[in-house]
Amino acid sequence: MRSVLAMSVAAAIFAGAIAASPLSAGTLQVFASGEDLATEGFQAPKRTKDHWSLNFDHIFVTLAEITAYQTSPPFEPRSDAPMTATYEVTVPGTHTVDLVKAADEEARVLVAEIDAPPGHYNAISWRMAIAETGSAEGTSMLFIGTATRVSADRNPRLFAADPMEAILAVGPT
Numbered sequence: 001m002r003s004v005l006a007m008s009v010a011a012a013i014f015a016g017a018i019a020a021s022p023l024s025a026g027t028l029q030v031f032a033s034g035e036d037l038a039t040e041g042f043q044a045p046k047r048t049k050d051h052w053s054l055n056f057d058h059i060f061v062t063l064a065e066i067t068a069y070q071t072s073p074p075f076e077p078r079s080d081a082p083m084t085a086t087y088e089v090t091v092p093g094t095h096t097v098d099l100v101k102a103a104d105e106e107a108r109v110l111v112a113e114i115d116a117p118p119g120h121y122n123a124i125s126w127r128m129a130i131a132e133t134g135s136a137e138g139t140s141m142l143f144i145g146t147a148t149r150v151s152a153d154r155n156p157r158l159f160a161a162d163p164m165e166a167i168l169a170v171g172p173t
Contacts, residue, residue: 026115026116026117026118027113027114027115027116028068028089028113028114028115028116028121029110029112029113030066030068030091030110030111030112030113030114030124031108031109031110031111032061032063032097032099032108032109032111033099033103033106033107033108033109034056034059034061034099034100034103034107035107036107038056038059038099038100038103038107039056039099039100039103039107041053041054041055041056041145042054043055050149051149052147052148052149053147053148053149054145054146054147055145055146055148056100056143056144056145057100057101057144057145057146058098058100058101058135058142058143058144058145059098059099059100059141059142059143059144060096060097060098060099060131060134060135060136060139060141060142060144061096061097061099061128061136061140061141061142062094062095062096062128062129062130062131062136062139062140062141063094063095063096063097063111063126063127063128063129064093064094064095064126064127064128064129065090065125065126065127065129066090066091066095066111066112066124066125066126067088067089067090067091067124067125067126068088068089068091068116068121068123068124069083069085069087069088069121069122069123069124069125070085070086070087070088070119070120070121070122071083071084071085071086071122071123072084072086074122074123075122075123083123085123087117087119089114089116089117089121091111091112091114092114093112094129094131094132095111095112096131096134096135096136097109097111098135128140128141
């Protein structure tokens, strides 16, 4: 069974998983990560609350307006205080990456590598964008994978005999 689902919020896997790090003097690398849940899926004992196991073949995410900042004092995202950037670097363009297939051994995906002044980049911002081309066209985030519901002895109604293939697309609502 193949279905397409739309969600208004699908950032659970992606939340807080983009980072910028200096490679060498004059170069900045920007990475995204779906972390272990993207690359390894939701497997026992980390299934969903209603006993689904999830395996992802692809998680495409499209990012734009990626900006890395050097801030002083350090940016505190839970504060209402404005961020004070001493320097900022913006990555040009829109970038679609696959958080599953393109991930390295640390579950990171290189989004961009740009020229930048050396320093400690301690804050980053980005905007989710709609992909205009490619496998994720028309979505900002696209999950492709298989969901299998595991029976639970304490609730026999929670059972599905066959895995279900699904495509979860996040886009304009």
